[in-house]
Amino acid sequence: xxxxxxxxxxxxxxxxQAGTILRGAFSLRKQGLYRKxxxxxxxxxxxxxxxxxxxxxxxxxxxxxxxxxxxxANSVDKFDHEPCWILDPIDGTANFxxxxxxxxxxxxxxxxxxxxxxxxYNPIQEELFTxxxxxxxxxxxxxxxVSDVDNWNEAIVCTEFGSDRSVAKSxxxxxxxKLVLDEKVQGIRATGSAALNLCYVAAGRFDVYYxxxxxxxxxxxxxxxxxxxxGVVVHPTGSKFDPRSRGVLATNQKFWKKLKFPPY
Ligand code: IPD
Numbered sequence: 466x467x468x469x470x471x472x473x474x475x476x477x478x479x480x481x482q483a484g485t486i487l488r489g490a491f492s493l494r495k496q497g498l499y500r501k502x503x504x505x506x507x508x509x510x511x512x513x514x515x516x517x518x519x520x521x522x523x524x525x526x527x528x529x530x531x532x533x534x535x536x537x538a539n540s541v542d543k544f545d546h547e548p549c550w551i552l553d554p555i556d557g558t559a560n561f562x563x564x565x566x567x568x569x570x571x572x573x574x575x576x577x578x579x580x581x582x583x584x585x586y587n588p589i590q591e592e593l594f595t596x597x598x599x600x601x602x603x604x605x606x607x608x609x610x611v612s613d614v615d616n617w618n619e620a621i622v623c624t625e626f627g628s629d630r631s632v633a634k635s636x637x638x639x640x641x642x643k644l645v646l647d648e649k650v651q652g653i654r655a656t657g658s659a660a661l662n663l664c665y666v667a668a669g670r671f672d673v674y675y676x677x678x679x680x681x682x683x684x685x686x687x688x689x690x691x692x693x694x695x696g697v698v699v700h701p702t703g704s705k706f707d708p709r710s711r712g713v714l715a716t717n718q719k720f721w722k723k724l725k726f727p728p729y
Contacts, residue, residue, distance in 0.1 A: 469582045469597045472574050476584060477595075479522050483515045483554070483570050484588030491561065491568070491589055506628040507562050512536055515554035515570065523550050535682045541709060544681065545578040553682040556585075557658030559628075566590055571660040573685035580708065583686030585660045594664040596686075596693035602667050611696035612669035615719035617648035620672040623662045625655050627678035637677065637729045641701075644726070659713070663687025666715045667694035675701050675714040677729045684713050691715045701726040 490511040516536045524532055527550070531543040534552045543549055550572065555561050557568040566589040574582040581598040594609075596602040602609050614620050622645050626638060645653065654671065656662055660683060662674040667690045685708050688698045698706045701714045703725040714724060 472582050480586050488588045507558050512554045549575045551685040556660040560657040567656040567658050569660045571686045580685050580689040583689040585664050585686050594690050596690040602690045602693035609668045609694050611694050611717040612672050614672045617650050620650050621652045622650050623654045623671045623674040625676045641726050659683040660687045667691045673716040677712050681708045697721040702728050
């Protein structure tokens with residue numbers, strides 16, 4: 466664990482530096498310039514700049530290790546075997562483009578297919594979530610825990626609609642949303658950032674977050690933060706979680722047995 470903590474200490478000043486760049490672009494509204502990775506999925510110059518900066522710093526310090534970044538999207542196959550750094554330079558890029566402050570830099574470090582260190586930083590709202598495996602989860606250095614809500618009518622359930630607008634995906638999302646609404650939940654939310662959704666479950670703000678669609682870099686850090694806050698992370702069908710499976714369900718210890726979504 467000491468080695469993982471040292472990695473956290475190494476990464477934190479870099480994440481703060483990246484956060485300053487992100488905040489500057491956000492406040493200047495420079496985020497308006499963007500390209501599209503797909504019809505509905507934007508990428509900005511700031512995503513690319515932050516990834517290049519963090520990639521260079523990390524690989525200079527750890528040249529033998531693997532770097533997996535959203536914008537370079539390579540080396541995911543190394544996740545099972547090699548020490549990996551996994552970065553989403555801006556999780557919530559669509560929010561960033563629209564001047565909505567739910568954005569985060571998400572950085573994880575994994576060994577042999579297990580995430581052991583995670584950082585999720587929202588530099589606009591100034592919230593820093595961190596965890597090291599077996600070391601607890603923190604928001605700005607204060608320990609956090611998941612909620613203990615177990616009634617649907619006291620629960621805030623979060624989901625996301627991602628960027629896939631296929632009929633099959635839309636149908637699945639509407640059907641799953643109906644399952645949740647029929648339980649008469651207190652509220653449904655979507656921050657627009659998978660990493661922040663996970664951290665909000667970890668901090669007890671949300672009681673459940675589920676989504677079919679996020680990638681490894683969206684959820685690697687946040688999933689560890691939920692587990693270290695005492696929560697449970699599984700696949701939406703209830704099976705074992707694999708951060709590469711494009712599916713996540715995160716909740717507290719009481720809720721997770723009540724929840725299961727059909728396979729997609
Ligand atoms: C996306 C966001 C969004 C989620 C998608 C992610 P990006 O990440 O986290 O909330 O619904 O699944 O891909 O593209 O903003 O880094």
